Amino acid sequence: MFRKSISARLALMFTVATVSMALAYAVCLRVTLQESLEKQMHNELQFRYSLVEPMIVSRASAYDWQLLKAKFVNLSTSEGGRVQYWIISDDPFYHLGGPVPQGVNLRALEDGFSKVDLPDAKKCPLFLMASTLPASGNRPALRYVVAIDSTPYMGTLEEFTRVLLFITFFGVIMVALLGYWISRAGMKPIKALSAQSHQLVPGKQKQRLCIDSLPEELHALAEAFNGVLVRQEKAWEQLESFNADVAHELKTPLTNLIGQTQLALSRDRSVEQLQNMLGSNLEELERMSSIINDMLFLSHAQTGKFAAQMAQVSLRNESQKAAEYLEPSLTERHLSVRINGDATAYVDRRLFTRSLANLLSNGSRYAREGSTIDINIVQSERFISVSVLNEGAEIESYHLERLFERFYRVDGSRTQSSSNHGLGLSIVKAIALVHGGDVFVNSRDGVNTFGFTLAVGEKR
Numbered sequence: 001m002f003r004k005s006i007s008a009r010l011a012l013m014f015t016v017a018t019v020s021m022a023l024a025y026a027v028c029l030r031v032t033l034q035e036s037l038e039k040q041m042h043n044e045l046q047f048r049y050s051l052v053e054p055m056i057v058s059r060a061s062a063y064d065w066q067l068l069k070a071k072f073v074n075l076s077t078s079e080g081g082r083v084q085y086w087i088i089s090d091d092p093f094y095h096l097g098g099p100v101p102q103g104v105n106l107r108a109l110e111d112g113f114s115k116v117d118l119p120d121a122k123k124c125p126l127f128l129m130a131s132t133l134p135a136s137g138n139r140p141a142l143r144y145v146v147a148i149d150s151t152p153y154m155g156t157l158e159e160f161t162r163v164l165l166f167i168t169f170f171g172v173i174m175v176a177l178l179g180y181w182i183s184r185a186g187m188k189p190i191k192a193l194s195a196q197s198h199q200l201v202p203g204k205q206k207q208r209l210c211i212d213s214l215p216e217e218l219h220a221l222a223e224a225f226n227g228v229l230v231r232q233e234k235a236w237e238q239l240e241s242f243n244a245d246v247a248h249e250l251k252t253p254l255t256n257l258i259g260q261t262q263l264a265l266s267r268d269r270s271v272e273q274l275q276n277m278l279g280s281n282l283e284e285l286e287r288m289s290s291i292i293n294d295m296l297f298l299s300h301a302q303t304g305k306f307a308a309q310m311a312q313v314s315l316r317n318e319s320q321k322a323a324e325y326l327e328p329s330l331t332e333r334h335l336s337v338r339i340n341g342d343a344t345a346y347v348d349r350r351l352f353t354r355s356l357a358n359l360l361s362n363g364s365r366y367a368r369e370g371s372t373i374d375i376n377i378v379q380s381e382r383f384i385s386v387s388v389l390n391e392g393a394e395i396e397s398y399h400l401e402r403l404f405e406r407f408y409r410v411d412g413s414r415t416q417s418s419s420n421h422g423l424g425l426s427i428v429k430a431i432a433l434v435h436g437g438d439v440f441v442n443s444r445d446g447v448n449t450f451g452f453t454l455a456v457g458e459k460r
Contacts, residue, residue, distance in 0.1 A: 006190075007183040014179030015172060022168045033160055037153040038127070042113050045129040048083060048146050056087065056133060056144060069096050082152075088143035097145075101126060106145050124154040189215055193222060205233055250291065253284035291423070309348050315386060316342035318349060319375050322356040326364065334370045341377035343384045345454050347435055352454075355431040356386065358424040359450050363390035366448070379456070383437060387451030395443040403450075404429040404439050428452055 052075070059068050072085050076098060086097030088106050100106055103119045109130040116126045126147050133142045196209050207229060211222040264277045316339055323330070323337040330337065337360070345352075356375070363373050367390035374389040395403075404425045429439045429452070436455030443449070 007180055007187055010183035010186075011176055011180035014183075015176040018172050018175040018179075022171060026164050026168050029164060030157070030161055034157055037150075037157060038115075041127045041148055041150060041153060042129075044083075045113065045127060045146050045148055048085075048148075049129050049131070049144070052085060052146070053131075053133075053144065056142070057136065065094065072096050082149045084147045086143075086145040086147070088145065089140055091140055094140065094142060104128075104147075106130070107143065109143075109145065124149065124151045126150065189213075189218055193218060197225070200229075250288060253288045256284050257281050309350065310346055311349060312344055312346055313349050313352070314342060315345055315347075315352070315377050315384065318352055319356055319377065319386075322353050322360060323375070325353075325357055326360050329361065330364050330373075333364060333367070335364055335367055336372045337375065338372050339375045339377070341379075343377050343379040345384050345435075345456070347454060351431045351434065355428040355452060356388070358428050359388040359452075362424055362450060363388045363448070366390065366392045368392055376451075382456055383453040384456060385451060385453050387440075387449050389447055389449045391446055392448050394446060395441075395448060397443075400441050400443065403441055425450070 052071075055068060055071065059065055072087075076084055084098060086100065086106055087094060089095050101118060104116050104126060109128060111131050112129070114128050114130070116128060118124075118126060127150050128145055128147045130143060130145045133144050135141045193209065193214065200207050208226050209222045209229075211219055211226070214222055260277050260280055264274060269277070319339050323339070360373065360375075367373055371391040376385070376387045376389065378385045378387075425439075428450075432439050432452035432454070437453035439450075439452045441448075441450050
């Protein structure tokens with residue numbers, strides 16, 4: 001139960017804390033009471049000593065000593081034997097007092113207060129006060145001992161201990177129960193939050209947790225959970241859009257393939273007509289293969305699976321190779337490429353070349369004919385920025401933030417879809433993320449800039 005229930009854990013912690021404090025408090029009280037009782041017994045011994053000591057000192061004759069002996073008997077009898085008096089002397093005549101309890105050596109006692117445990121475990125310790133009285137006249141030096149039985153005091157201490165233990169035990173039980181009840185009451189907002197979470201329906205949009213009535217400690221958690229719901233909705237919308245785009249991109253070539261094949265089979269065709277039909281079908285199949293390969297690339301690139309051949313390379317040299325690779329399409333539109341700057345980075349050469357080639361291909365497709373495409377390489381403390389700038393029609397701001405989404409096109413009519421299926425910029429973003437960077441885009445003053453960043457440093 002304690003492993004699963006926070007209320008039970010809190011109640012257990014309350015109980016442990018209460019037991020620790022109660023035991024410490026009980027020990028302090030018992031020690032204090034014991035010291036107080038011992039001090040009281042010392043005061044009693046001191047009182048009895050001072051009461052009898054003048055009588056001992058003032059009696060020197062044999063007759064006086066007999067009267068003192070009778071006085072000792074009367075004092076012991078009047079107190080029910082709880083207080084005992086002894087006078088110890090080498091001269092038997094001056095030896096007074098009753099029998100000495102077993103285990104008590106009166107001659108070995110030091111002057112002052114002392115405590116002697118009796119051999120009988122059922123009997124309480126004996127508290128004593130001893131002093132040496134100097135010789136006076138014919139009387140020799142004497143040892144005067146007063147003893148008091150601690151049984152009444154120890155009985156008080158034991159009774160107090162029993163009551164204290166009972167109160168402590170009862171208090172701990174009450175704290176445990178109250179702690180459990182208080183913790184359960186305090187956990188009600190969490191249970192309410194859990195109940196709200198269980199009511200969320202998969203696939204239903206605009207669902208949020210109500211956080212207005214939540215305590216401050218849960219407010220941040222609920223806001224974070226609502227943020228997850230927002231991101232989930234966005235991801236779900238992107239997934240639905242992605243599925244629709246994939247279906248559209250694959251439907252067109254499939255429709256063409258089916259239509260051309262049905263047309264070819266509708267009547268006899270010459271070998272040349274069949275060859276033309278197969279060539280057209282091959283183009284559609286290659287387009288489908290390109291879409292599928294790019295989708296597989298994006299899927300693997302997000303896990304970093306393709307970034308396996310990392311090495312230090314000159315980005316300027318790799319940019320020149322990418323420009324040479326696209327030279328036919330650039331020459332067709334009378335475009336030139338200018339590379340500005342250089343940096344050495346730890347990258348996968350193949351992936352870097354592909355991402356830059358995609359940006360150059362995108363730039364050459366929309367650049368003003370006869371213009372120059374700039375490749376800018378800029379290194380900062382943490383990142384290396386690689387951007388491709390081309391002169392062309394300005395892109396509306398509401399398109400910019402979505403240009404790197406899969407299958408997204410500024411031209412909603414999907415013109416040029418035979419050569420461009422809208423995954424090129426998505427691949428650039430995936431490659432940038434693999435290298436610890438990100439993508440960026442802006443369009444102003446007739447210049448469109450597409451780029452990505454790479455993290456500076458060794459293996460990430």
